[in-house]
Amino acid sequence: MNSISPNLNLMIKACEKASKIIIRDFGELENLQVAKKGPKDFVTNTDKRVEKILIEELKKSKKNYSFITEESGKILNKNENVFWIIDPIDGTTNFMHGVPHFAISVALKKNDEIIIGLIFDPIKNEIFYAEKDSGSYINNNRIRVSNKTNLEECLFATDNFGIKSIYPKLNLRNTGCAALDLAYVACGRFDGYFHNNINLWDIAAGKIIIEESGGKVNNINNFDISKINIRAGNPNIYEKMLKKLNKF
Secondary structure (H helix, E strand, O other): OOOOOHHHHHHHHHHHHHHHHHHHHHHHHHHHOOOOOOHHHHHHHHHHHHHHHHHHHHHHHOOOEEEEEOOOEEEOOOEEEEEEEEEEEEOHHHHHOOOOOOEEEEEEEEOOEEEEEEEEEOOOOEEEEEEOOOOEEEOOEEOOOOOOOOHHHOEEEOOHHHHHOOOOOOEEEOOOOHHHHHHHHHOOOOOEEEEEEEOHHHHHHHHHHHHHOOOEEOOOOOOOOOOEEEEEEOOOOHHHHHHHHHHO
């Protein structure tokens, strides 16, 4: 294994522990499709339990760090310049319908800069991670963004609005999991990603993973944390993509 910091090691261990609940609950969903309570409450419950485990595990050796999480919002501790940013299950709609495409996303932000990101897909057992100035990896193998240059040969990920909008010539996918979309840009499966009004916890880890794999991402610090417009892509197509998206 390439050498990783204690903080990243802590993040990996926390995600591995939390993923056991996700895998078990995902297996239970089939029995629930006919239950009165319905899968939505069940998934909300899973979300909360996963977040609780992540917070507990990360707190063990970093008691003073603050949190920004999907379920609990901001939790301020002694150190208000360092935040764990957590999305316990990105892709809950997929999860709820038994579609195995969702991930845990955890990032570490220090003084307005994301310095570590981790995206863990528990079903496919793929773990994407990056630390500032140390490159990006999937399961210990170095990854790079694609090197495509022609927009029409590229594959982009976006949300519903993007797909219905004005880009008939772009190959677009809406997978329902922003974290994995970004991870896939980082390892070259997708070539670019764009989305409007997205939450910080959906994209924080993906941002650094793409940047450390040689890709480009816009500055997200000027946005409200729940209304971020993100643009990401390989450096050959990034500017061309922005030109196409001037109306988006």
